[in-house]
Amino acid sequence: MAGDNLHKRIIVMGVSGSGKSKVAEELARQLNLEFIDGDDLHPEANINKMARGIPLNDEDRAPWLERIRCEISGFGHNDKGCVVVCSALKRRYREQLRTGNPGIVFVYLHGERAVILQRMQKRQGHFMQASMLDSQLAVLEVPGPEENDVIEIDVRPTLEEVVRQALAALSAQPEPGTAKVISG
Numbered sequence: 624m625a626g627d628n629l630h631k632r633i634i635v636m637g638v639s640g641s642g643k644s645k646v647a648e649e650l651a652r653q654l655n656l657e658f659i660d661g662d663d664l665h666p667e668a669n670i671n672k673m674a675r676g677i678p679l680n681d682e683d684r685a686p687w688l689e690r691i692r693c694e695i696s697g698f699g700h701n702d703k704g705c706v707v708v709c710s711a712l713k714r715r716y717r718e719q720l721r722t723g724n725p726g727i728v729f730v731y732l733h734g735e736r737a738v739i740l741q742r743m744q745k746r747q748g749h750f751m752q753a754s755m756l757d758s759q760l761a762v763l764e765v766p767g768p769e770e771n772d773v774i775e776i777d778v779r780p781t782l783e784e785v786v787r788q789a790l791a792a793l794s795a796q797p798e799p800g801t802a803k804v805i806s807g
């Protein structure tokens with residue numbers, strides 16, 4: 624198994640198209656953790672709204688974030704941890720997810736707009752259109768250095784390389800919530 628499985632509850636965050644689902648799936652597979660796609664926890668109205676090209680607001684996201692928070696809590700005392708996909712765009716959303724969930728770690732996938740836009744344009748059959756990227760970037764509050772449970776990974780390289788860097792950064796972070804590792 625890759626990595627030391629130290630971090631049992633990982634949230635992969637970032638704007639739409641940053642690669643959260645792909646990276647999280649692979650982290651879950653390699654670390655033998657449960658994969659949870661936060662998009663599956665959206666109320667149907669949220670998915671319909673985004674599919675119509677309308678960005679969600681705080682009110683729309685509140686029940687969804689609460690579902691994700693509770694889902695993560697369910698893994699608190701289990702042997703098997705989880706890797707959760709959640710955009711977690713604002714700092715207060717991340718605070719909400721941390722509440723009652725000590726030791727969670729965020730893997731923040733970031734990349735240039737042009738790189739992400741191109742990947743979204745190539746992606747087939749997803750409800751989130753590439754035209755939504757700018758609204759996602761506008762809402763994003765980039766995690767600052769004080770959020771020391773966040774690992775940043777640049778998504779420009781191949782998926783394999785992004786996953787490799789994420790695993791290395793997770794292993795290098797000695798205790799959940801005590802160090803910030805920048806990779807890229």
Ligand SMILES: Nc1ncnc2c1ncn2[C@@H]1O[C@H](COP(=O)(O)OP(=O)(O)OP(=O)(O)O)[C@@H](O)[C@H]1O
Binds near residue numbers: 708
């Ligand atoms: N490192 C990478 N190199 C090339 N293509 C990538 C990379 N990472 C992801 N992709 C591709 O980019 C697209 C977006 O990735 P993915 O769907 O995982 O993003 P996401 O953040 O989960 O998006 P959303 O939040 O909209 O569901 C997919 O088509 C995926 O195959």
Ligand SMILES: O=C(O)[C@H](O)[C@@H](O)[C@H](O)[C@H](O)CO
Binds near residue numbers: 711
């Ligand atoms: O907070 C949000 O605006 C949403 O969570 C979006 O990020 C989408 O769910 C996702 O990107 C599409 O898959």
